[in-house]
Amino acid sequence: MPIPFNKPYLTGKELLYIQEALSSGKISGDGVFSKKCQSYFEKKYGYKKVLLTTSCTDALEMASILADIKEGDEVIMPSYTFVSTANAFILRGAKIIFADSRKDNPCIDETQIESLITSKTKAIVVVHYAGIACDMDYIKNISVKYNLFLxxxxxxxxxxYYNNKPLGSFGxxxxxxFHETKNITCGEGGMLVINDEKYIERAEIIREKGTNRTQFLNGFIDKYNWIDVGSSFLPSEITAAFLWAQLESLEDIQKKNSNLG
Ligand SMILES: Cc1ncc(COP(=O)(O)O)c(C=O)c1O
Incomplete structure (x- = not known):
C-alpha cells in the first residue's frame, strides 16, 4: 500500500468557523477571520505587517513587485528550493543567480553570496529549507553592506527561530x-510579512488588484481607484476561517509534529 506523502491535520474546528463565516454574510477577503489571523502573527512573532495571500507563491510574486524587480536585475537565491522561489522573480524579468547549499544542510551557503554580487544585484532571497534557519546575522550584514533587498x-x-528570533522577521x-503539506494549513494559502513600514501601503494596493480599496474599506478615502500594478492576491474568508481553526491550535500542532521524530 502506498505511504501518503502527507496527511493534513485537522483540529475539528474548521467547519465550525467556516459556518460562522458563511452565516456572517461576508465571504470575500479581509473580513473578521482574515484580520484575526493577521493580527495573531503580528502579535506572536512581532512582524510589522502581515497580509494573508492565496499562496506562498503569490506572496513571493508580491515581494518581487515590491522590490521593484525589473528586466536585467539579478537576484541571488539557493539552487536547492521549490520552483516558486525563482518563478516569482523570473516573471518580472530578473536573472536568477544560484548559490549552492551548505555542506551540513540544504540552506544557502552564506559564504558564497558576496562573490556573486554585481552592480546588477537587487535582492538576496534565502529559503529556510524544512524550517532550518539560514545564517541570518551573516546574510543580513551583507544585504545592509550592499544595500540589497533581503x-x-x-x-x-x-x-x-534563529537565535530566538522568529524566522520571517529579518528580511x-x-x-x-499554508499549503496542505505544511504544519499549519488551509488547503492552499500563504502570507506576506512586511517588516519595513514604508512598503505596507503599496503591498495593500498590489494585493487588491492595484487599487486603493483597502484604504477605502478602512474609511480613509470615499472611493477607490486603480493606481498601480497588482493582482488578486487575497484569500476568501472561507479560507481564513479554516486557517484560524489551525492557528488556535498552533502550539499543539507543533508539539505533535516534533513528537514524530
Ligand atoms: C520553499 C518554498 N517556496 C515556495 C513554496 C510555494 O508555496 P505555495 O504552495 O503556498 O505556493 C513552497 C511550497 O512547498 C516551498 O517549499
Missing part, C-alpha cells in the same frame, strides 16, 4: 505557505 522564503518555516519581506 527576502525570506519561509514557506516551510512557520514558528521557527524586508518574508513569505509563508
Amino acid at each position: 527576502i525570506e522564503d519561509a514557506a516551510q518555516a512557520i514558528d521557527s 524586508h519581506f518574508a513569505t509563508f505557505s
Whole structure:
C-alpha cells in the first residue's frame, strides 16, 4: 500500500468557523477571520505587517513587485528550493543567480553570496529549507553592506527561530505557505510579512488588484481607484476561517509534529 506523502491535520474546528463565516454574510477577503489571523502573527512573532495571500507563491510574486524587480536585475537565491522561489522573480524579468547549499544542510551557503554580487544585484532571497534557519546575522550584514533587498522564503518555516528570533522577521519581506503539506494549513494559502513600514501601503494596493480599496474599506478615502500594478492576491474568508481553526491550535500542532521524530 502506498505511504501518503502527507496527511493534513485537522483540529475539528474548521467547519465550525467556516459556518460562522458563511452565516456572517461576508465571504470575500479581509473580513473578521482574515484580520484575526493577521493580527495573531503580528502579535506572536512581532512582524510589522502581515497580509494573508492565496499562496506562498503569490506572496513571493508580491515581494518581487515590491522590490521593484525589473528586466536585467539579478537576484541571488539557493539552487536547492521549490520552483516558486525563482518563478516569482523570473516573471518580472530578473536573472536568477544560484548559490549552492551548505555542506551540513540544504540552506544557502552564506559564504558564497558576496562573490556573486554585481552592480546588477537587487535582492538576496534565502529559503529556510524544512524550517532550518539560514545564517541570518551573516546574510543580513551583507544585504545592509550592499544595500540589497533581503527576502525570506519561509514557506516551510512557520514558528521557527534563529537565535530566538522568529524566522520571517529579518528580511524586508518574508513569505509563508499554508499549503496542505505544511504544519499549519488551509488547503492552499500563504502570507506576506512586511517588516519595513514604508512598503505596507503599496503591498495593500498590489494585493487588491492595484487599487486603493483597502484604504477605502478602512474609511480613509470615499472611493477607490486603480493606481498601480497588482493582482488578486487575497484569500476568501472561507479560507481564513479554516486557517484560524489551525492557528488556535498552533502550539499543539507543533508539539505533535516534533513528537514524530
Ligand atoms: C520553499 C518554498 N517556496 C515556495 C513554496 C510555494 O508555496 P505555495 O504552495 O503556498 O505556493 C513552497 C511550497 O512547498 C516551498 O517549499
